[in-house]
Amino acid sequence: xxxxxxxxxxxxxxxxxxxxxxxxxxxxALQFGIVDKPNDTVKTHKEPIAYLGGLGMFVGLIxxxxxxxxxxxxxxxxxxxxxxLLAVLxxxxxxCFVGLVDDLLDIKPRNKLLGCCVAAGALLLISGWxxxxxxxxxxxxxxxxxxxxxxxxxxxxxxEQVLCVATVIFFVLGATNSxxxxxxxxxLCAGVTxxxxxxxxxLSVHLATWGFSEVGDPVRIIIGLSLVACVCGFxxxxxxxxxxxxxxxxxxLLGFMVAVLMLLSGERWFRWWMASVVxxxxxxxxxxxxxxxxxxxxxxxxxxxxxxxxDQMLDRGIPLKKTVALCYALAxxxxxxxxxxxxxxxxxxxxxxxxxxxxSSIVVWRKGYLQxxxxxxxxxxxxxxxxx
Numbered sequence: 001x002x003x004x005x006x007x008x009x010x011x012x013x014x015x016x017x018x019x020x021x022x023x024x025x026x027x028x029a030l031q032f033g034i035v036d037k038p039n040d041t042v043k044t045h046k047e048p049i050a051y052l053g054g055l056g057m058f059v060g061l062i063x064x065x066x067x068x069x070x071x072x073x074x075x076x077x078x079x080x081x082x083x084x085l086l087a088v089l090x091x092x093x094x095x096c097f098v099g100l101v102d103d104l105l106d107i108k109p110r111n112k113l114l115g116c117c118v119a120a121g122a123l124l125l126i127s128g129w130x131x132x133x134x135x136x137x138x139x140x141x142x143x144x145x146x147x148x149x150x151x152x153x154x155x156x157x158x159x160e161q162v163l164c165v166a167t168v169i170f171f172v173l174g175a176t177n178s179x180x181x182x183x184x185x186x187x188l189c190a191g192v193t194x195x196x197x198x199x200x201x202x203l204s205v206h207l208a209t210w211g212f213s214e215v216g217d218p219v220r221i222i223i224g225l226s227l228v229a230c231v232c233g234f235x236x237x238x239x240x241x242x243x244x245x246x247x248x249x250x251x252x253l254l255g256f257m258v259a260v261l262m263l264l265s266g267e268r269w270f271r272w273w274m275a276s277v278v279x280x281x282x283x284x285x286x287x288x289x290x291x292x293x294x295x296x297x298x299x300x301x302x303x304x305x306x307x308x309x310x311d312q313m314l315d316r317g318i319p320l321k322k323t324v325a326l327c328y329a330l331a332x333x334x335x336x337x338x339x340x341x342x343x344x345x346x347x348x349x350x351x352x353x354x355x356x357x358x359x360s361s362i363v364v365w366r367k368g369y370l371q372x373x374x375x376x377x378x379x380x381x382x383x384x385x386x387x388x
Contacts, residue, residue, distance in 0.1 A: 081219050085223070088223060197261070207272065220265075274341070282330050
């Protein structure tokens with residue numbers, strides 16, 4: 001907790017900035033007609049709701065990181081930590097911008113994916129993670145190396161670089177799209193992200209307590225505190241009934257930032273990666289169920305529908321607020337499992353994680369979440385004649 005106390009100014013600064021910026025964004029969105037209009041398919045809210053909530057969170061995030069840089073002070077590792085943090089802000093800004101363009105112009109999915117790859121590329125190039133400087137534990141290369149070590153595999157230096165780039169892109173694409181899909185109910189994505197971030201922050205505090213990385217420890221703490229504060233500054237406007245939506249600008253920003261925290265968790269040991277992925281369990285579960293459900297029912301994989309776990313809860317008569325609360329509880333349960341495995345050896349933690357996957361799969365199958373009928377039918381793309 002010493003690390004959190006050291007950087008405590010981040011919390012009020014980022015929260016207040018995000019709260020004020022979100023309020024201003026709501027006013028601006030209504031003034032200029034930047035709203036999300038309801039329809040008869042995916043968007044079921046009753047009246048137009050302001051967009052631009054993602055910009056409000058990004059302002060809070062920037063303020064939090066800048067305050068964190070000031071808290072670091074003039075120490076030997078300050079320039080490198082600043083470089084990492086500025087790289088994270090650059091990548092997050094790109095992700096937020098791509099999402100904002102989609103909110104305003106409704107760009108094609110492949111262009112959004114390309115934008116996420118550009119954000120990941122900016123993170124790599126500015127931070128230098130792909131270089132693999134193990135002296136300073138730059139980024140995730142050590143995590144890749146330790147992942148291969150139990151199998152007696154020595155990864156060549158150039159292959160390490162390729163794997164590092166591929167891993168960063170994979171995490172960024174996975175997290176941004178998962179949180180984008182989870183942003184379907186008032187307060188859901190923001191609240192779940194807050195829970196996940198708090199858990200990742202606790203993992204970061206654990207690593208910092210043991211002094212795992214001179215640079216990585218403060219960077220993880222600063223990003224975690226800034227992210228949870230800016231989300232909490234936005235959440236009062238987004239809880240039911242929502243006054244503003246985060247839009248793709250917000251969900252892609254949050255996904256990118258959570259991806260960074262997960263990547264940095266694997267800086268030294270592979271098991272921290274495993275823990276961070278399980279902490280992110282609910283968005284992974286929802287995305288996996290959506291893709292598998294569409295596949296087994298012969299529906300387009302990348303066409304929006306109302307068949308997500310939270311949608312199906314609503315269709316089964318569970319009130320909206322209770323549905324959101326249940327999703328919060330599920331997110332907290334996955335986070336608790338990930339945190340509980342921190343002191344456990346990798347081989348035993350791996351068994352627990354496999355059991356979590358098996359139990360989750362059985363529950364999804366037994367509860368009928370892979371079925372598609374009624375409101376859970378896919379929304380057709382233009383020209384798609386598949387019956388619903």
